[in-house]
Amino acid sequence: MNQLVVKRTIIFSLILGAILGILGLLPFLIGYSLFVLLFFSSVIVILYMKKNDRYLGIIDTQQGAILGAIIGFFSSIGFFASFSPMVCIIKLIYKNYYSYAIPDAFSMGLWLFLTIVLMVAIIFSMINSVSAMGLAFILTYFEKKPPNTDTLLDIKIED
Numbered sequence: 001m002n003q004l005v006v007k008r009t010i011i012f013s014l015i016l017g018a019i020l021g022i023l024g025l026l027p028f029l030i031g032y033s034l035f036v037l038l039f040f041s042s043v044i045v046i047l048y049m050k051k052n053d054r055y056l057g058i059i060d061t062q063q064g065a066i067l068g069a070i071i072g073f074f075s076s077i078g079f080f081a082s083f084s085p086m087v088c089i090i091k092l093i094y095k096n097y098y099s100y101a102i103p104d105a106f107s108m109g110l111w112l113f114l115t116i117v118l119m120v121a122i123i124f125s126m127i128n129s130v131s132a133m134g135l136a137f138i139l140t141y142f143e144k145k146p147p148n149t150d151t152l153l154d155i156k157i158e159d
Contacts, residue, residue, distance in 0.1 A: 013071040017078025041075040042068035042132035061136045068132025072125035
């Protein structure tokens with residue numbers, strides 16, 4: 001896998017996480033945005049990158065799992081990076097807004113909040129890894145590999 005592909009994947013997943021974080025500010029959409037973040041963020045980013053083969057070519061299941069883990073981790077970080085400050089700002093403006101205890105976590109134990117965000121991001125990365133691996137497995141049936149990629153090499157190593 002190319003470093004440029006990984007960097008683009010990180011950027012797209014941070015953007016998707018930020019969009020889901022902003023949508024999650026609406027109380028009736030928080031469950032949907034967390035559901036998409038948990039299960040479908042890797043599917044959305046990989047399908048976007050594969051659109052017209054502009055950013056991503058043919059991937060196998062191992063590369064899909066690696067990309068899914070990267071997407072899951074960074075989309076979770078992007079979600080919490082946009083969601084948490086916005087909740088604090090809205091809580092300052094509207095006193096009866098449900099703040100999910102985020103302002104209290106910022107004021108009393110920032111290290112604990114960061115640890116919780118890190119552990120949630122790791123769990124989300126594992127789940128997104130599985131969903132991206134499943135997507136890569138399904139895409140192998142629909143994509144045609146270019147010829148001459150499965151040829152054997154005639155290299156002999158003799159010691």
